[in-house]
Amino acid sequence: MFNQAAFQTGRLLRINLRRDWRKLLVWLLVMTGLFAAIAGKFNSLYGTKADIAQITATLKNPAMIAMFGRLPSAPLNTADVFASEMTVFMAIFGAIMNFTFAIPLTRGDEESGVTELVSAHAVGILAPLNAAISELFLLNAGLTGLYLGGLQLSGLTGATFAGNLVLSCGLGLNGFLFALVAIVCAQISGSSRGAMSMAYGVFGLAYLWRMVTDVTHPSLTWWSPLGWVEKFSSYRDNNWLPALLMLISIVILLTATLLLREHRDFNSGLIAPRPGRxxxxxxLKGPAGLFWRLDRTTILVWLIAVxxxxxxxxxxxxxxxxxLKHNPLYAGLLGDPHAMHAATTQIIKSFMALLTIVFAVLAAIPGLQLINRIISDENRGYLELLHAGPTPRWRLFGTLIIGGSLTSLLTLGAGIAGLGGAANAVLKQPLPSANFINIFIANSTAVLLILSFAAILAGWLPRFTNLIWGYLGLIFFVGYLGGLLNLPKWTDKLSPFGYLGRVPVHTLNWSVFWWQLALVAVCFAIALVGYQRRDIAAKN
Amino acid sequence: MATQSPIIHIEQLQKQFGKFQALKDVSFDVFPGEVFGFIGPNGAGKSTTIRTLLGLLRATSGTATIFGQDVYHDAVSIHKRLAYVPGDVYLWPNLTGGEIIDLFLKLSKQQHTAKTDALIKQFALDPTKRARTYSKGNRQKVALIAALSQEADLYIFDEPTSGLDPLNERVFQDAVLSLKEQGKAVLLSSHILSEVERMCDRIGIIRAGEIIETGSLTEMRHLTRTQMTVQTKQPLADLAQQAGVHQVTVDASHQRITFTVDAEAMPAVINYLAAHQVTAIQSTPPTLEDLFLRYYDGDNVKEVVDHV
Structure with a gap:
């Protein structure tokens, strides 16, 4: 029976690999390259005791713990610092990578009709699903091997083979775990888009739980799958218990996938679609109404989540x-409440400047998705009838540009408002709201610039629109880790955020604001001209 | 008809996709009150021509106008008076058929009228279902209902019935014939040649990016031979020697002779037959399928990839 259901899994896997190999290769190379290169750089960054002591003090700060995870107790060596800085970061990217493969391989192929064609042949009912799971397993296994090789070659001080092994396996298992989370979502949700949102929702909850418990109750971090990667405590304890938990979860998720697949029909979720209006x-009478009708749920979910x-x-x-009260460096200030307050404010401000990159990059995503509708909907053939109607092209694209910009700005605002609101609720001496408004103003133009680059690609080079996601990844990498990795100054200038100055530590630079805003307007105009002139593709 | 100015006017239209020339030489006119059939094999350039007419593609050279306006530069004002149904209809999966019909009507500044409801009933569409759950035929119905309930001067249909059942096909054909009676212009691209034969006043045949024939079905029939089967009292010994007579076969047991005859030789052949005392005669005019096959059969029909 099982043989029957899995018949031809191997052949489907080979076909899928032939189709996906470029995408697989890019991800494997970028992820491994990033990881190994950073490991190699760590010896020069945090080689001496003094460097380690300094970074330990920084990383011990709750805001840093929220971003990177908890640090083992002193004394630390270079490898310990590496593991605490990089584990959560790589686990986040690992989950994103797996989502981009898992959903298209399952629901994506069902929606495009590929699975239907394939299933009509002598192919087992579960073969497409098995082939997808096998590909994801190979991807994560390959990544584990490459990580291990990269770490071994990097010559990281204090790294042991046992530590390298536990770290690589931990990240690989974490990736496969989230791949299966996505595949379970793909069985439940009614569409691939819905499945993707659901997977990111689960991931977001796991991240939030890890973040809050890391700062407040580290023992509770065990309840987040994303927290397990930290609990490996690579190099220090090399604890394999989380691996066991991951394996058990993987078995549970695999069983759930098979059970759910049995209980649903091809290309439909478990939730039956209700009749609509x-x-x-x-x-619902023009482009604006249409895109609001299509994306309002997504937009609201983004606003609330951020x-x-x-x-x-x-x-x-x-x-x-x-x-500060426990830090001997600041002990002298204890008697002076004003100086104490000033020092506290300064530290909080610098963390806010660092945190902003997270909100800014997240805020760009829903805006980019909206602007890229002009490409994704064109490729799916949805726009054909719209273009045959009297709506001018510039109005259609312009609506998406304005809608995307507003969505991104609102999301950025929501993140900063959430940050400010909660901070001022817990701080004894609240920060003036001007700080938060300035952060918003400073980052708004940079976010819009990312959107305007995407619009230019959509208007002139529709086949290369996905480049913007790579660019967004680069921006995040430079902004999030650039400082800790001591990257050269010019790398900062690759990102529009590199020109802003560290608001609110530094004052808001209005001249940067105005030239970025002007550049945004020019880019959007160029994009519209391109879209007005180019051929509209038929469905492909 | 020639006194009227054409609704669609295409002259030496060319379209290049990189190195591939999808349209080499396309010229034809469509006049008010006529249904123009546009036929040709897959990949011949039908959809490319139509997508150029809609301003979705920019012609490499040549002119194409609708209502006397340039199809690319004046697309917006042209589209106010135009309705279109593509061969493959793709719709936002989350919207219902009813929502999409209303949206398209509103985009064209039109109302959801009693006619719309009647069409929904005639095509037996459930407008409360989401597009995700519609079959190809049902998606096509959504586009057809939106297009047919629209007040337009030109209707363009690109293989509109490819997913419809025979009942719905009939509903569509009746709707098109009533458009014709109202003096609208219709451009119909189709593979269902009986449909084209039934509805179209004039036909254009495209092959490998070139229009190789335009004209009414009657005119086109003149280009080919009529098949005749006759029985006569006197033997037709010298039939094969008559000008314009071909493929003579004799069915001896039934004393029947079957042959084909060129259109221009018809009067002479009829006289010749009459002189031999015809007892039974049957003439079969060439069908569009015969015409079509004559143009394509083996005649270097290249496998052309759909580059649209």
């Missing part, structure tokens, strides 16, 4: 303030 609502993330970061700010 017979007639359109009055405001606001919650902001509030979670903000809620640990009192611990940031509290840490």
């Amino acid at each position: 017979k007639r359109a609502v009055w405001w 606001a919650i993330l902001g509030a979670s970061y903000g809620s640990v700010f009192d611990s940031v303030a509290g840490i």
Whole structure:
């Protein structure tokens, strides 16, 4: 029976690999290259005791713990610092990588009709699913091997083979675990888009739980799958218990996948679609109404999720303030409440400047998705009938540009408002709201610039629109880790955020604001001209 | 008809995709009150021509106008008076059929009228279902209902019935014939040649990016031979020697002779037959399928990839 259901899995796997090999290769190379290169750089960054002591003090701060995870107790060596800085970061990217493969391989192929064609042949009912799971397993196994090789070659001081092994396996297992989370979502949700949102929702909850418990109750971090990677305590304890937990979860998720697959029909979720409206609502009469109707749920979910993330970061700010009292460096200030307050404020401000990159990059995502609708919907053939109607091209694209910009700005605002609201709720001496407004103003133009680059690609080079996601990844990498890795100054200038100055530590630079805003307008105009002139592709 | 100015006017239209020339030489006119059939094999350039007419593609050279306006530069004002149904209809999976019909009507500044409801009933569409759950035929119905309930001067249909059942096909054909009676212009691209034969006043045949024939079915029939089967009292010994007579076969047991005859030789052949005392005669005009096959059969029909 099982043989029957799995028949031809191997052949499907080979076909899928032939189709996906470029994408697989890029991810494997970028992830391994990033990881190994950083490991290699760590000896020069944090080679001496003094360097380690300094970074330990920084990383011990609750705001840093919220971002990177908890640090083992002193004394630390270079490898310990590496593991604490990089584990959560690589686990985040590992999950994103697995989502981008898992959903298209399952629901994506069902939606495009590929699975239907394949299943009509002598192919087992579960073969497409098995082939997808096998590909994801190979991807994560390959990544584990490459990580291990990269770490061994990097010559990281203090690294042992046992530590390298536990770290590589931990990240690989974490990736496969989230791949299966996505595949379970793909069985439940009604569409691939819905499945992707659901997977990111689960991931977001795991991240939030890890973040909050890391700062407040580290023992509770065990309840987040994303927390397990930290609990490996690579190099220090080389604890294999989380691996066991991951394996058990993987078995549970695999069983759930098979059970759920049995209980659903091809290309439909477990939730049966309800009948909808017979007639359109009055405001569904133009591009703006259409895109709001299509994306309102996504937009609202993003706003709420980013606001919650902001509030979670903000809620640990009192611990940031509290840490000064225990720091001997600041002991002299204890008697002077004014100086104490000033020092606290300064530290909080610099963390806010660092945190902003998270909100800014997250805020860009829903805006980019909206602007890229002009490409994804064109490729799916949805726009053909719209283009045959009297709506001018510039109005269609312009609506998405304005909608995307507003969505991104609102999401950025929601994140910063959440941060500010929660911070001021927990801080004894609240920060003036001007700080938060300035952060918003400073980062708004940089976020819009990312959107405007995406619009240019959509208007002129529609086949290369996915490049913008690579660029966004680069921006995040430079902004999030650039400082800790001591990257050269010019790398900062690759990102529009590199020109802003560290608001609110530095004052808001209005001239940067104005030239970026002008550049945004020029880019959007160029994009519209391109879209007005180019051929519209038929469905492909 | 020639006194009227054409609704669609295409002259030496060319379209290049990189190195591939999808359209080499396309010229034809469509006049008010006529249904123009546009036929040709897959990949011949039908959809490319239509997508150029809609301003979705920019012609490499040549002119194409609708209502006397340039199809690319004046797309917006043209589209106010145009309705279109593509061969493959793709719709936002989350919207219902009813919502999409209303949206398209509103985009064209039109109302959801009693006619819309009647069409929904005639095509037996459930407008409360989401597009995700519609079959190809049902998605096509959504586009057809939106297009047919629209007040337009030109209707463009690109293989509109490829997913419809025979009942719905009939509903569509009746709707098109009533458009014709109202003096609208219709451009119909189709593979269902009986449909084209039934509805179209004039036909254009495209092959490998070139229009190789335009004209009415009657005119086209003149280009080919009519098949005749006759029985006569007197033997037709010298039939094969008559000008314009081909493929003579004799069915001795039934004393029947079957042959084909060129259109221009028809009067002479009829006279010749009459002189031999015809007892039974049957003439079969060439079908569009015969015409079509004559143009394509083996005649270097290249496998052309759909580059649209």
